[in-house]
Amino acid sequence: MNIDSPVTAVAMSGGLDSSMAAALLVEQGVDCIGIMMRLWSEQGPGIASTNKCCSADSVDVARAVADRLGMPFYLVNAEEPFRKAVVEPYIDGFDLGRTPNPCLNCNRRIRFDWLLRYALGLGAECLATGHHVRRRSEADGSFSLLRAADPMKDQSYVLSVLNQQQLARSLFPVGTYTKPELRDMARQRDLPVADKQESMDLCFVADDDYRRFLEDWSPAxxxxxxxxxxxxxxxxxxxxxxxxxxxxxxxxxxxxxxxxxxxxxxxxxxxxxxxxxSRSDLATLEFQVEETNWIRRPHSSDPDLTCQIRYRGRDIPCALEETGDNGVTVLLQEPQYGVAPGQAAVFYRGDECLGGGLVASP
Known part of the structure; x- marks a missing residue:
């Protein structure tokens, strides 16, 4: 590591995207260190014996990629903060009759808070991840968060919780590439991740059986x-x-x-x-959002706002009325079905993710 040049920490998982994020930065001459978090290793009913994104095999792959790229590699234990910031609120949300998305808390409280602070403590100036999003510098010194070049892999929905301070220290090297392009690039570099399958399940729930997990681990x-x-x-x-x-x-x-x-x-x-x-009883044209986070606040009269209420969901034209206390009334131009308390409602203007919040209980 060259201590005289800025250092970038790369959040590694042993997967394709984070490995290619590291490779792209190293090839640009960026001085990088790799950090992988151990998030969950508790064994028990309904829980994966090791977290799916930090299994022993994944650790070995991440370390091998770091070695190949000439990067120092750190494996850090984040189990306790992960439990408090992600797992316990997930359980509590269901106990309250909500539909929580644990990825939001993981990004807000762990990856771009706990891990970022850990990286800064190692001397890094910023954190790079394998998320499929883009970051743009604006003329006023702020940063905007944009959808990825690959719309099928865009992850701006789960990064709507970020703030300007976090974005200022974040890099997303793979956001301008499609998944097939990244696989080809990994093969060209002989990285052991080119054909690695993606995990789409909750990383701390065994066999994606969240019902069993809740039955075994909820205090209620x-x-x-x-x-x-x-x-x-x-x-x-x-x-x-x-x-x-x-x-x-x-x-x-x-x-x-x-x-x-x-x-x-x-x-x-x-x-x-x-x-x-009946299905008509599910129809929603207006709902309340709480705990709103603005990456870049829109004008109330902006005619081009849309709302996305599910990961990979489609954009619904909408109007927004701020209600105070980080609340927003969302007025949809067409009815949506199955809007559930605890879901994330994320707001866009074109490809720009403006922020979002949680659907409030009616």
Whole structure:
């Protein structure tokens, strides 16, 4: 490591994207160090014996890539902050009848906070990751977060939690490339990640069985409760609110009283009740967002705003009205179905991710 030049830390996972992020920076002459976090290694029912993004094999691959690129490599234990910042809020969210996305807290509290501070402590000036997004410097000195060149791999939705201070110290080297291009580039460099399969599951949940995970690790006991209609009639019994999602149609143990399908409309955790109704009851044109984070705040009169309410979801034209206390009223131009409390609502202007927040309970 050349201590006289700026140092960039690369968050490594043993996967294609982070490995290519490191390779691209090293080839540009950037002095890099590789850091990999051990996030979860606790064994038990419903939990992966090792975190899927920091298994022993992944550590070996990440270290091999770092060695090949001539980078120092650090494996750091982040299990305790990960548990407190990601796993426990995930469990609490379901206990409150919400639909949490743990990747948001992981990026906000762990990757671009805990890890960034760790990297700065090692003497790095910024942190590079393998996220598929782009960063742009603006004339006023701020930074904007843009969608990736590969729309099928864009990850701006889960990075909507970042602030200007974090963006100022973040680099996203792979955001201008498509996945096939990155695989070809890895093969050309003989990196052992070119054909590595992506993991799409929650990294700390075994076999992607989040229901079992919650049943085994939530302090709240699983209790059956009533299934009620919008009109208030009890028509069945659910087997625990955590087993159902807003908009779910299949798996409802209820008698068929009409030809019209029934869907989960909302959860009432205070009453331990599951509310069902017709598809039209799921339609939402207006909802509230809380804990809003603005990367770059839009003008209230901006006519080109869109909202995305699911990862990989499509853009819905909208208007926004700020309500104070980091709250926003979202007015959609077309109805959406299955908008669930706890989901992230992320706002865009074209390819620019402006920020986002969490759908509030009705």
């Amino acid at each position: 006991p699983v209790q059956p409760g009533p299934i009620v209609t919008i009109e208030g009639d009890t028509v069945g019994t659910h087997q625990g609110l955590h087993r159902y999602t807003i908009g779910q149609r299949r798996g409802l143990d209820i008698p068929v009283h009409s030809r019209e399908p029934r869907y989960v409309i909302r959860k009432l955790p205070e009453e331990n009740a599951l509310v069902i109704g």
